[in-house]
Amino acid sequence: MTHANVAGIAVPTGHLIGGEWITSPQTFETRSPLDWDGMHLADVARGDDETATAAMAAAVDGFDEWSQFSVAERAAVLNRLADLIEANNHEIAMVECLDMGFLYESMKERLVARGALNFRLYADLIVQHADRTWPAKNMSNTVQRMPAGPAVVITPWNAPFMLSTWKLAPALASGNSVIHKPAEWSPLSAALLAELTIEAGFPAGAYNMVQGIGSEVGAALVADERARRITFTGSPETARHIGKSAAENLVPFTAELGGKGPLLVFADADLDAAAHRAAWQFDDSGQVCLAGTRLLVDESVREPFLERFHHHTDQLVLGDSREATTDIAPMAHPIQRDRVHSFVERARANDDTIVRGGNPVEGSLHYEPTLIEPASNNSEVVQREIFGPVLTFQTFGSEAEAVELANSTAYGLAAQVWTTSHERAERVGQTIRAGLVWVNTFLVRDLTAPFGGCGLSGIGREGGDYALDFHSDLKTLMILD
Numbered sequence: 001m002t003h004a005n006v007a008g009i010a011v012p013t014g015h016l017i018g019g020e021w022i023t024s025p026q027t028f029e030t031r032s033p034l035d036w037d038g039m040h041l042a043d044v045a046r047g048d049d050e051t052a053t054a055a056m057a058a059a060v061d062g063f064d065e066w067s068q069f070s071v072a073e074r075a076a077v078l079n080r081l082a083d084l085i086e087a088n089n090h091e092i093a094m095v096e097c098l099d100m101g102f103l104y105e106s107m108k109e110r111l112v113a114r115g116a117l118n119f120r121l122y123a124d125l126i127v128q129h130a131d132r133t134w135p136a137k138n139m140s141n142t143v144q145r146m147p148a149g150p151a152v153v154i155t156p157w158n159a160p161f162m163l164s165t166w167k168l169a170p171a172l173a174s175g176n177s178v179i180h181k182p183a184e185w186s187p188l189s190a191a192l193l194a195e196l197t198i199e200a201g202f203p204a205g206a207y208n209m210v211q212g213i214g215s216e217v218g219a220a221l222v223a224d225e226r227a228r229r230i231t232f233t234g235s236p237e238t239a240r241h242i243g244k245s246a247a248e249n250l251v252p253f254t255a256e257l258g259g260k261g262p263l264l265v266f267a268d269a270d271l272d273a274a275a276h277r278a279a280w281q282f283d284d285s286g287q288v289c290l291a292g293t294r295l296l297v298d299e300s301v302r303e304p305f306l307e308r309f310h311h312h313t314d315q316l317v318l319g320d321s322r323e324a325t326t327d328i329a330p331m332a333h334p335i336q337r338d339r340v341h342s343f344v345e346r347a348r349a350n351d352d353t354i355v356r357g358g359n360p361v362e363g364s365l366h367y368e369p370t371l372i373e374p375a376s377n378n379s380e381v382v383q384r385e386i387f388g389p390v391l392t393f394q395t396f397g398s399e400a401e402a403v404e405l406a407n408s409t410a411y412g413l414a415a416q417v418w419t420t421s422h423e424r425a426e427r428v429g430q431t432i433r434a435g436l437v438w439v440n441t442f443l444v445r446d447l448t449a450p451f452g453g454c455g456l457s458g459i460g461r462e463g464g465d466y467a468l469d470f471h472s473d474l475k476t477l478m479i480l481d
């Protein structure tokens with residue numbers, strides 16, 4: 001097996017297929033956003049059609065064994081994996097920090113812990129689950145969840161570890177084997193996770209992980225008719241490609257896609273809390289699908305809100321993701337930084353007003369926290385996902401206008417509402433078109449609740465039983481007494 005040495009941590013660079021580490025003749029390079037020109041991290045195996053075929057064959061065999069594990073046996077393996085994730089907290093956090101740029105402390109405190117929790121949650125849910133049974137005349141009816149088969153799990157670069165565990169846990173808990181294809185910009189934490197699955201006790205082929213480029217090995221995996229589920233998180237453009245393969249093979253497919261979340265601030269809101277949270281949308285350099293990137297503020301509180309927003313944004317420290325004092329990490333890749341800047345350049349040309357920021361930071365992959373007041377609601381910066389530290393600012397004159405603006409993009413993932421009126425919270429919350437609406441808070445949620453978006457933000461729902469049902473073939477068994 002080939003390893004890369006990443007800050008003293010040995011990271012496998014191959015594919016995990018059928019319980020074995022396999023290399024490929026071709027590789028791709030991963031570099032650190034912390035020092036793009038100076039920190040080459042690894043040459044990672046670049047899977048091809050043959051890799052995909054081998055991984056699927058292993059997953060078919062692995063499914064035969066794993067799907068026969070009892071629920072208690074499966075839960076024990078998932079809980080062991082959670083223990084191992086916790087025991088390797090530093091290694092996972094540091095590798096993700098270097099590979100993707102994520103803040104080390106935040107990884108350690110929040111996202112590695114959440115990764116372990118994702119496996120524990122699904123271990124609990126399958127143990128607690130009872131098949132639904134009801135009598136009818138002289139018959140009994142029982143609804144059972146049958147494991148569906150090999151699941152292809154495709155994940156994005158922006159929160160690689162946490163998002164991967166969130167998708168892998170329900171697939172495995174359901175009794176499906178998996179082939180995980182992590183994103184090529186941040187492939188390394190997936191390799192550590194794959195290594196831990198061996199120690200956790202999955203049978204060979206139940207857990208497979210292939211590295212490579214989306215349009216190559218990723219496309220080959222989703223086109224393989226032996227895949228029985230495809231679950232994807234990423235961009236709408238890629239979802240369209242994958243959806244065509246899913247349609248061709250009639251395979252159920254979920255897609256968690258982009259967002260353009262509104263953050264509404266009413267005149268009765270706790271303005272300081274709202275402005276503080278608005279500045280927080282720059283967290284992770286804005287590379288967050290759930291972020292409230294469109295600030296919609298009651299025109300009567302425009303100035304006091306902006307004053308507070310600038311105050312909180314001024315406090316943010318852009319720096320090295322390994323330092324505990326850093327608030328804002330560099331962007332994950334120069335291509336993403338340049339893409340963000342191209343939005344801002346077009347906004348300038350479009351007569352949108354750059355209220356603050358609007359430039360890349362010299363000598364690093366940081367981008368200045370940026371606020372733009374658009375010339376109109378049709379401006380590109382309002383309508384398209386930028387996926388960087390760029391927020392737009394618009395005002396509204398009435399609650400109806402606020403809701404109209406909130407619902408005016410093709411996306412519908414998440415929204416935030418800031419108000420002290422419970423009646424308004426109910427009214428506005430019910431009329432916003434989004435999968436998740438937070439009132440006076442952000443990000444906290446119960447993991448058994450449905451997670452997903454409307455419109456361009458996705459197809460289907462993850463979370464709790466929703467994901468377990470997706471990964472199962474539901475069967476109704478009717479027995480005449």
Ligand code: NAD
Binds near residue numbers: 215257
């Ligand atoms: P992307 O669509 O470019 O890539 C995502 C994954 O798909 C990668 O692993 C990539 O290799 C793979 N891929 C690319 N082409 C493929 C193909 N033809 N067949 C199979 N796989 C293919 O997305 P990204 O740039 O990595 O991620 C950013 C996007 O993800 C943003 O739009 C963001 O909002 C979204 N996102 C959504 C959520 C959510 O939960 N809704 C969470 C995080 C990110």
